[in-house]
Amino acid sequence: MLQNGNYEAILGRIPTYIAFLENYKDIYISATIIANELNYGEVMVRKDLAKISVGGRPKIGYTVEKLLNDLKTYMGYHHETRAVIVGMGRLGEALYHYKGFKPYHIKVVAAFDMHNKYDHMDQFESICKSNQIDIGIITVPKEHAQAVCDLMIKNQIKAIWNFAPVVLDVPKHIIVQNENMANSLAILTKLTNDRWHES
Amino acid sequence: MLQNGNYEAILGRIPTYIAFLENYKDIYISATIIANELNYGEVMVRKDLAKISVGGRPKIGYTVEKLLNDLKTYMGYHHETRAVIVGMGRLGEALYHYKGFKPYHIKVVAAFDMHNKYDHMDQFESICKSNQIDIGIITVPKEHAQAVCDLMIKNQIKAIWNFAPVVLDVPKHIIVQNENMANSLAILTKLTNDRWHES
Missing domain, CATH: 1.10.10.10 (Winged helix-like DNA-binding domain superfamily/Winged helix DNA-binding domain)
Structure with a gap:
């Protein structure tokens, strides 16, 4: 957000x-x-x-x-932006299959995970190298988020879309957008309470 | 957002x-x-x-x-907020199983869909009535979003967290928070382009 x-x-x-x-x-x-x-x-x-x-x-x-x-x-919808996702739990899957990115010319090139049918982390470097990835999407559990972030930056990814509930440590030139589902809902809850439960 | x-x-x-x-x-x-x-x-x-x-x-x-x-x-974390989700596709599932809401005392009481193992829409009214639902989460395809929204408001839901890419028509006293995944990514893309691809 x-x-x-x-x-x-x-x-x-x-x-x-x-x-x-x-x-x-x-x-x-x-x-x-x-x-x-x-x-x-x-x-x-x-x-x-x-x-x-x-x-x-x-x-x-x-x-x-x-x-x-x-x-x-x-x-910038007229030129393609390429992204990769790391962490194919339910949220990663939902984003990977999300049809709404298409009109924006955002293409999710690869989806990485350690344990299943998706691209294996071993291939991370080679896939990033051959595809010029702009954006890395992090949907791993919070304890792995910083390591994934470091790997993305090492592989020339320029911006991070972070769904893990941690504050990532990045160099100044890297853009991070934190997306915390719980925060959004917490804000809505507060606004609702303001209107309905207080004077 | x-x-x-x-x-x-x-x-x-x-x-x-x-x-x-x-x-x-x-x-x-x-x-x-x-x-x-x-x-x-x-x-x-x-x-x-x-x-x-x-x-x-x-x-x-x-x-x-x-x-x-x-x-x-x-x-308002000290009192419980109750929510329901309608639309159990991948995004609905991801939200339903999301563990991050718990510290905020937000409880997803029911998850509705027409076609699967979740609560059936037939039960919507009775579940809302017996649970005093504050927030309705809409994760249905956009063509069904307004009808779901109307049903939620009819059943005394006070705020809508809308993931469908439509502008919902609601009475003035209802709070709507629109969450558009593609918009968030589009903004990040623009900021990335600003920094990396332009002078």
Whole structure:
């Protein structure tokens, strides 16, 4: 979960804009309509889009096709990102088979585990070398996460998507995104309690 | 992913503070140490903790036990939150078996699906009625998500954790947290490209 700073917050909304526009049937669209449909503030939507696309015209809005293309270009969907997963328990399997990555041109090239039908860790180095992997996804138990992370960095992986509940120790130039399912649910729980169980 | 606003950002950090403190062996701890260990800004950590716990003393810091207790109380970990999951594909299964919810006193009471060994949708109403469910977790394919959401709200569920890639239509008093795996990975990809492939 990326929650620090404004830039990440904007990036968090762009895939939602894209998904919405992909299903929008008209030729033109305004920031007002997008804001209403997505329950976002109108000023925020207007600012977000203005940062990325220059095609907006007063009263008419944006051409859907151009806006969609600008958003996708900005996010880098037009070139393929390659990832590997290490740790094929239930979560690893769910991510490996997840169909939602495809529209984003994210390809999970290999899935590693010690014990089963997936790619064996012995092949990690050679597969990374021949595929230019950008992103390493860590879904191993927390006691193995740092070792897997070190191995990924040693093999030129540039960013880590970490599902293990540990703080990884990485060099400054490596980007880590921590995804903690329990944290997300804990936040939702707190917001629910705020609204329903307190005055 | 909750990315709007400062309050949610703080809530996003608290579970990380808690996880860190649970493994911390000393009696006292300072905001400086926490900031260094978690790679957070020191001023931010200081402000976060001051909002939640009054025990901090200059030069000494906080008593770990009291700080931990204050953070947990703030997040509502001391009372049980009950959830149900609908949609037992790979992602639903992974969440259902996920051990990480336990420390947060979040209990997944039932798991529903049409086709397999889990609770059948026919029992949805009666299980919700007898268990006072707070949170509904939606992991069905997107074409069924709105119907499942409507059913949850009809059965007094107060908040929705939605993994289906759709914008759900809900009454104003219902809290929805959208969790889109592809969005998270798309953001990480963009940040990686920013750092490695552009000037």
